[in-house]
Amino acid sequence: MxxxxxxxxxxxxxxxxxxxxxxxxxxxxxxxxxxxxxxxxxxxxxxxxxxxxxxxxxxxxxxxxxxxxxxxxxxxxxxxxxxxxxxxxxxxxxxxxxxxxxxxxxxxxxxxxxxxxxxxxxxxxxxxxxxxxxxxxxxxxxxxxxxxxxxxxxxxxxxxxxxxxxxxxxxxxxxxxxxxxxxxxxxxxxxxxxxxxxxxxxxxxxxxxxxxxxxxxxxxxxxxxxxxxxxxxxxxxxxxxxxxxxxRGAHIICEIAGYGATSDAYHITSPDPEGEGACRAMQLAIADAGLTPADVDYINAHGTSTPINEKYETIAIKKAFGDALKSVKVSSTKSMTGHMLGAAGAAEAIACAMAICDGIIPPTINFVEPDEDCDLDVCPNHAVQADVKVAISNSLGFGGHNATVLLKRYE
The missing domain is CATH 3.40.47.10 (Thiolase/Chalcone synthase)
Structure with a gap:
């Protein structure tokens, strides 16, 4: 393959x-x-x-x-x-x-x-x-x-x-x-x-x-x-x-190595409160790449700024990563771009490539008041320098469409 x-x-x-x-x-x-x-x-x-x-x-x-x-x-x-x-x-x-x-x-x-x-x-x-x-x-x-x-x-x-x-x-x-x-x-x-x-x-x-x-x-x-x-x-x-x-001697930016896609089968606009579909999409992408949650350095979250999305996405991330989450950075670039709907996943995959190539994780800006339901390391307000070898990007669409891609440093 x-x-x-x-x-x-x-x-x-x-x-x-x-x-x-x-x-x-x-x-x-x-x-x-x-x-x-x-x-x-x-x-x-x-x-x-x-x-x-x-x-x-x-x-x-x-x-x-x-x-x-x-x-x-x-x-x-x-x-x-x-x-x-x-x-x-x-x-x-x-x-x-x-x-x-x-x-x-x-x-x-x-x-x-x-x-x-x-x-x-x-x-x-x-x-x-x-x-x-x-x-x-x-x-x-x-x-x-x-x-x-x-x-x-x-x-x-x-x-x-x-x-x-x-x-x-x-x-x-x-x-x-x-x-x-x-x-x-x-x-x-x-x-x-x-x-x-x-x-x-x-x-x-x-x-x-x-x-x-x-x-x-x-x-x-x-x-x-x-x-x-x-x-x-x-x-x-x-x-x-x-x-x-x-x-052809092309310059290789990074490798796209994993993909997972699931359906919530739950609601036309709300994500599943249990986070099972989003969790499974992440797990599938990581497994598809032949990696484990402990190998992931950065998650570009779906992070839409709605009351329920981040609460349920946090639940999903915790289920997918377990104890490995303590060393994972998370951020939402939608804090800067807004929600580009059908273009969001591609723009956010580019952000993941940047994190891998430049060693800079983009921040979640305008972050003032932490939410106890979203207790992740969200890189508040300032970009973070880090050695990012593996990054995943989550997208959760209306109708319960969940997709995750995994990018990694090319070696």
Missing amino acids: ERVVITGMGAVTPIGNDVKTYMDALKAGKCGVAPITHFDTAEFKVKVAAEIKDFDPTQYMDKREAKRMDSFCHYAVAAAAQALEQAGLREPGSFDPWRTGIIFGSGCGGLPIVETEVVRLHEKGPSRVSPLYIPEMIANMAAAHISMQFGIRGESVCPITACATSTHALGEAMRMIRHGYQDIVVAGGTEAAICTIGMAGFQNMKALYTGDDPQAASIPFDKRRSGFVMGEGAGALILESLSHAKA
Whole structure:
């Protein structure tokens, strides 16, 4: 069975529109939460979000193409372009297109275009709905545009598992390469759901923070937490078989060595209070890598800043790690990026790669009031220097979709 390595990464996030800027912001504990600018919030309880800033899609595609895509596709193509560039796979002829695949998802797809065209339908009639509405809206178009932009002709798949989307993408891409179906896979996720219909839906299910203080908004593991902050953006990682990467002399960032996925079979929005599904996903990922909990140095938690998530995720982590937990660092980078939904897992896997490569664990920022239900070492407020050989990233999606990936230092 092939070992699988990461040879390129790309990111468009609320704290940086490329991997270096994103990583520098993570190390510095930069907060990407600010007042919403995408729409007028006068009638909304929700006032803040973690928006993408100063992003120009025409850096990655021509203006005509950009006009025919929703923002979630802009972010996906940009992140994929960065990742392919770093991996040395951007130019035609640098890879076998039939042995290169894509697993790239989105939790919500083109919500802004849905909003725009439904209004047009009701105000101007069905004949005025854009003929591009469907291809701009459907979630698989991120993968499709990556395929067309870069000439990738292998398997192209779009997982949709809410907040676990891009972690499932990474895990399934790893399996695809392990079993010889592809040599290279562009894996990740993208999201652009900061629009009136998206925010109204999440607001009315009482999932979002409704205050106006960016420093008290996305505060995972803090006792004051009251709801998540919507983020947006994309993360892309180039996964490659070790033999293929070595044969072409690629720089290897780290190894992706384990994956576990389970279902809670419990509730449409709440995690299982017993944490069994999340616990099992972690255990499966660790076992898949041939390791034990004692080998793990860092956990990038799902950590959404909702009252129940961190309580139940803490229970799951304690069950999965037992006595080994005393030497494990935990943090939630959602404290800086907000919750990027379908893009979160990929962005957080990049944070794990940073911890392994640079020896710096990103902090959980704006942490003020500890919660006795979340008594983990959450790296409060400041990045921690540490020798990280193994890191795992958790993603827990609405509907009970749990996924964990394990990254380790390449040796």
